[in-house]
Amino acid sequence: MTDRTRIALLLAPALLVLAGLFLTGLGLTLLRSFRYLPGLGLTEPDLAAYAAVLTAPGFLRSLALSLWIATASTVIAAVLALAAALLLRQTFPGRTLIAFLVQLNLTIPHIVGAIGILYLVSQSGSFARLAHAAGLISAPAEFPILTHDPYAIGIILLYVWKELPFITLILLANLQTLGEDHEAVARSLGASRWQAFRHVLLPMVLPGLATASALVFAFAFGAYEVPLVLGAHAPKALPVLAWQAWTDTDLASRSEAMAMAVVIAVVGLALLALVARGLRLGGQDAR
């Protein structure tokens, strides 16, 4: 057996399963978003669903909200994760415990974290009770609205809580392979701590930070269960709006749901293209 055949045989099951499930799912979503439904006599693909979605005010507000959630969550989580990774790289008492907590958090499903955040920061949650005990408020309604709110503060809090450890662990793995010599060399050549960080360490961890951030952005943009638990009634995050359209009894709104799913897919694929360019995956001899 030649290497070529061997490689093809080894890859065949995975590629068949992924093509059969992932590409078919994506392809059918695309076809239906163009209202191509031979079963219902619709054989002329058109852009009516996209036109309906783009002219509905709800869609653009939901798109903007989801982009806001993803951007804010990613930026805050990335900055805090960088600080956490630099902290955890050092040795200090209690480091093992914190490293354990960081990893534990990674295994907790998003919906559990979302419910925890809800019980923590809602108007009758733990923080509101503490504010009451401190004499700051006298009724739940006086506590700031942090869940089901138009700025999606609760949702962003959840993503920062959940993705900070994710980015931190990727950065720590990166730092471990780099070693500490480079910074020490920079310092011995007269660089200040900030200069050593800014000009030596940061450029080295940037690729890992960018990949992790892109994954976080894609997730925060497209996740359904988090805005389901913590999101406002209006505007809804885009995945929740798409699901609502898909489960609507009006069949026309199904194609609109598909069109929204395609918009979400395009954002995800754009991020993948950015990361692939960064990793140079397209090349023939890429590893």
Place this chain on the structure above:
Amino acid sequence: MRADRMRTLAALALAGFLILPILPLAIWSLAHGWRFPDLVPQTWTLKAWSLAVDARSGVLHSLAVTAGIALATTLLAALIGLPAGRALGLYRFRGKGLVTLLLLAPAFLPGIAIVFGLHGVFLRLGLVGTVPGVILAHLIPVLPYMVLVMAAVFSRFDPEFEAQARSLGATPWQTFSRVTLPAVLPGLMTAALFAFLVSWSQYLLTLAIGGGRVQTLPLLLFSFSSAGRNDLTSAIALLYILPGLLVLLVTARQVTGRSLALVGGLRP
């Protein structure tokens, strides 16, 4: 000294932030009513926990369904992902970048982008509302993870050992079971544990493909949560994070370098 104190403060703040959302869940699961503005419940009870393990609440049934689906998904992903990981880890070939891209794509595309179309396909195949349908759907996020981790494992594997075993008269199966498998087993086990967790955490794919007939733990969790049963919701939530805790304790011994990178490969 000042830097030391700053570091301790930062470490404490980080630890507090990480643990904070779990605390109200722990208290709620033991509370008998917990009205505003009480800081802690006036009466404590194990009622939520006894209801959670009572057959009538359906929690244990959901637990079994969720675990069964995650186990089956992991097993399938390992069977399919091991050979693919070998191809990507050991060989360089034309189109490798493209194959890797296809494998990465499900990590970047949220479930909502594909699940409506997938539902259409599964409807035709009679897989909607069935456990096998849900298992197949879970393969989409789980398989890429398994393949990429196994590729990393195989890139450190030396196929020369297999050649030696073969030249000493071992059959292909003996070579695999006595040489290859033991060499990649630690990596495979870690990959499997985290693959299990990826399936265990799925919400949307189960909701859409299960069609309401496959009640996994997160679906049950959400329905009790929206019904305002904070005590039972919290007990289920704590049960739901137990496997993750166990996985972590099992892998904690080897938490340096390599396994850290494996954990880092987990989806956000």
